[in-house]
Amino acid sequence: MTPLLEVRGIDKSFGPVQVLHDVTLHAHAGEVTALVGDNGAGKSTLVKCIGGIHPIDAGEIVFDGKPVQVHGPRDAGELGIEIVYQDLALCDNLDIVQNMFLGRERRSGLVLDEATMEELAQQTLSGLSVRTVKSIRQQVSSLSGGQRQTVAIAKAVLWNSKVVILDEPTAALGVAQTAQVLELVRRLADTGLAVVLISHNMNDVFAVSDRIAALYLGRMAAQVRTADVTHAQVVELITAGRSGDLGLKNGVTP
Amino acid sequence: MSKTTEVTDEALIAAVRQPSIGSSARAYTERVRRGDMGALPAVLGLLVLCTAFAVARPSFVTAINFANLFTQGAAITVIAMGLVFVLLLGEIDLSAGFTSGVCAAVLAVLLTNMGMPWYVGVLAAIVTGTVIGSVLGGLVAKIGIPSFVVTLAAFLAFQGLVLVLVNEGTNISINDPVIKAVAQRNLPPALGWALYAACVAAYALVQLVRARKRASRGLVSDPISLIAARVAALAVLAGAAVYLLNLERSLNPAFASLSGVPVVVPIIVALLVLWTFVLRRTAFGRHLYAVGGNAEAARRAGIAVDRIKVSAFMICSSMAAVGGIIAASRASSVDPNTGGSSVLLYAVGAAVIGGTSLFGGKGRVLDAVLGGAVIAVIDNGMALMQYGASVKYLVTGFVLLLAAGVDALARKRAAAAGLR
Numbered sequence: 001m002t003p004l005l006e007v008r009g010i011d012k013s014f015g016p017v018q019v020l021h022d023v024t025l026h027a028h029a030g031e032v033t034a035l036v037g038d039n040g041a042g043k044s045t046l047v048k049c050i051g052g053i054h055p056i057d058a059g060e061i062v063f064d065g066k067p068v069q070v071h072g073p074r075d076a077g078e079l080g081i082e083i084v085y086q087d088l089a090l091c092d093n094l095d096i097v098q099n100m101f102l103g104r105e106r107r108s109g110l111v112l113d114e115a116t117m118e119e120l121a122q123q124t125l126s127g128l129s130v131r132t133v134k135s136i137r138q139q140v141s142s143l144s145g146g147q148r149q150t151v152a153i154a155k156a157v158l159w160n161s162k163v164v165i166l167d168e169p170t171a172a173l174g175v176a177q178t179a180q181v182l183e184l185v186r187r188l189a190d191t192g193l194a195v196v197l198i199s200h201n202m203n204d205v206f207a208v209s210d211r212i213a214a215l216y217l218g219r220m221a222a223q224v225r226t227a228d229v230t231h232a233q234v235v236e237l238i239t240a241g242r243s244g245d246l247g248l249k250n251g252v253t254p
Numbered sequence: 255m256s257k258t259t260e261v262t263d264e265a266l267i268a269a270v271r272q273p274s275i276g277s278s279a280r281a282y283t284e285r286v287r288r289g290d291m292g293a294l295p296a297v298l299g300l301l302v303l304c305t306a307f308a309v310a311r312p313s314f315v316t317a318i319n320f321a322n323l324f325t326q327g328a329a330i331t332v333i334a335m336g337l338v339f340v341l342l343l344g345e346i347d348l349s350a351g352f353t354s355g356v357c358a359a360v361l362a363v364l365l366t367n368m369g370m371p372w373y374v375g376v377l378a379a380i381v382t383g384t385v386i387g388s389v390l391g392g393l394v395a396k397i398g399i400p401s402f403v404v405t406l407a408a409f410l411a412f413q414g415l416v417l418v419l420v421n422e423g424t425n426i427s428i429n430d431p432v433i434k435a436v437a438q439r440n441l442p443p444a445l446g447w448a449l450y451a452a453c454v455a456a457y458a459l460v461q462l463v464r465a466r467k468r469a470s471r472g473l474v475s476d477p478i479s480l481i482a483a484r485v486a487a488l489a490v491l492a493g494a495a496v497y498l499l500n501l502e503r504s505l506n507p508a509f510a511s512l513s514g515v516p517v518v519v520p521i522i523v524a525l526l527v528l529w530t531f532v533l534r535r536t537a538f539g540r541h542l543y544a545v546g547g548n549a550e551a552a553r554r555a556g557i558a559v560d561r562i563k564v565s566a567f568m569i570c571s572s573m574a575a576v577g578g579i580i581a582a583s584r585a586s587s588v589d590p591n592t593g594g595s596s597v598l599l600y601a602v603g604a605a606v607i608g609g610t611s612l613f614g615g616k617g618r619v620l621d622a623v624l625g626g627a628v629i630a631v632i633d634n635g636m637a638l639m640q641y642g643a644s645v646k647y648l649v650t651g652f653v654l655l656l657a658a659g660v661d662a663l664a665r666k667r668a669a670a671a672g673l674r
Contacts, residue, residue, distance in 0.1 A: 073554060073556060074556050077556070085554070087550075088551075089548065089550060089551035089554045089555070090548065090551055091543070091544045091547035091548040091551050091552070091615075092547055092548065092615070093543055093546070093547035093615040093616055094540075094543060094544060094547060098540060098543075098544075102540070102544055102551070102552070102555040102557070103541070103544075103552070103555030103556040103557045104555070104556070105537045105540060107537060110536060111535050111536065112535055112536060112537060112540065115467060115468055115471050115473055118473055119471065119473070137474070141668075
């Protein structure tokens with residue numbers, strides 16, 4: 001099966017600092033790919049390159065078998081790549097429907113088509129089996145952390161997106177809310193989306209992911225099936241870049 | 255979350271799910287308790303001030319004084335309406351007062367010195383405002399100078415510009431009957447009632463059609479009782495105002511009759527409806543709120559934040575131009591002080607007293623009208639009490655500070671309640 005999203009040989013520097021070295025990553029439809037790595041390994045930079053926030057210095061992005069150019073968030077959105085950032089990017093002073101359609105409002109003529117937007121938002125949320133949100137006309141400021149995360153994810157899948165990238169969705173959540181969000185992540189993949197999950201939490205990674213991609217100091221140490229590795233091996237990949245036969249062969253000095 | 259907040263959450267949610275008069279009222283009190291006071295301080299302030307002035311000076315409650323309130327507050331209110339757009343973004347326009355002065359001077363020069371027809375003068379004044387707004391907005395959005403500094407500089411520079419336009423201090427009188435009518439003439443009483451009926455009917459129709467449409471699609475809609483209550487409230491309040499304004503208020507009716515709704519009132523209502531529509535029903539308005547609430551989120555959602563900012567300043571300065579025209583009409587002249595002295599602070603005060611937040615993301619055009627009414631009452635009442643300029647400045651400064659304080663405290667309270 002060819003991956004839905006594939007990045008090949010990506011280099012990225014900020015001034016004299018090279019953050020990504022020849023990074024390759026693939027994400028398959030219907031699977032959760034966990035992207036792990038220590039602080040500063042380049043996870044967020046890689047995601048921002050895919051999302052068009054940062055231009056890449058070298059390498060290519062292949063989407064659905066075709067090489068594509070991503071020059072901005074709009075391009076990524078048009079391809080069907082949605083990124084849910086850690087800070088969620090929700091407007092507290094707007095309600096759930098308004099946030100979900102922000103920047104892509106439905107209109108009839110000049111006027112906003114509130115009824116259609118409300119219906120679609122409702123459908124999306126029930127399609128994701130979200131029952132924690134009681135009214136979709138609540139202001140986002142009145143939602144809990146888990147509910148906000150849910151809204152941000154629902155916002156990402158509203159657009160018939162094909163790839164959803166989640167940047168540490170559970171980092172700020174409690175136990176019960178983490179479970180809810182992970183369940184939602186799994187459901188996204190089960191509906192046929194390619195999901196990339198950035199996480200620091202090994203429990204989360206092993207709970208939902210099908211594949212694990214480990215970044216080490218800006219290099220892709222390994223991409224493995226979750227079923228083939230142990231907890232300890234992944235930790236080694238994150239901290240040392242290699243684990244037995246897996247990982248970077250030449251050894252990278254920090 | 256504690257048990258009590260859960261219960262109150264239920265109240266809010268019930269109101270959103272199946273609203274009725276009772277649940278809407280409960281949800282409203284809950285919002286107020288959490289610090290989201292909206293227009294409440296302005297309405298309460300208005301009641302308190304009116305009562306106090308009515309007791310202290312019986313002349314405050316005469317028909318002629320009631321009509322005066324509208325013409326006195328009109329220019330401030332219109333400038334405040336424009337300021338709401340800039341305040342929504344969390345920015346400020348300190349030059350709005352003198353922008354109105356510059357535009358009024360442009361109008362006066364074209365009408366009186368060059369003999370142009372009134373519509374050319376009005377168009378030129380408003381275009382001047384729009385250009386000023388685009389320059390201010392450009393400096394803020396594209397170059398990134400804080401709006402406080404840009405508009406403070408403009409505040410000084412425009413004082414100079416007004417002086418240039420009025421030849422270093424002359425007073426240009428305006429004799430055009432159309433322009434003078436704006437703030438000095440009244441509608442015939444019958445026309446006042448006709449417009450009143452049209453407004454109430456249109457409001458009722460819009461509410462009913464929306465509720466029917468939503469109900470037919472199975473969405474939560476306002477019950478008929480709530481709509482009836484709203485329409486009745488509007489009908490009673492506006493009806494009382496039209497009735498009072500249609501009373502004969504001339505001291506000597508046989509010599510010259512004076513009655514009817516001042517011409518500025520329908521102008522303000524039209525601007526209120528227009529800008530409320532823009533803010534609440536168009537994508538542009540939605541994006542304004544979004545940029546004010548979280549500019550980074552708006553940027554990531556593909557909203558051109560810079561363009562929104564520039565447009566907000568353009569609207570603000572254009573509305574300042576309209577305010578300047580009204581001020582020029584009321585004074586029948588333009589001098590170096592038009593738009594100066596307390597105009598700007600009154601306008602900012604009006605928006606903030608009405609409930610528009612200085613921190614951005616929260617505010618309505620209606621706030622400017624309510625706050626403008628408060629300012630007009632203070633100004634008018636103090637004059638009737640025969641206080642000097644000193645006391646007037648002191649009181650207005652205090653009221654502005656009070657409004658900003660209420661805003662800041664409400665925000666703190668909302669943060670404590672987890673609303674922000």
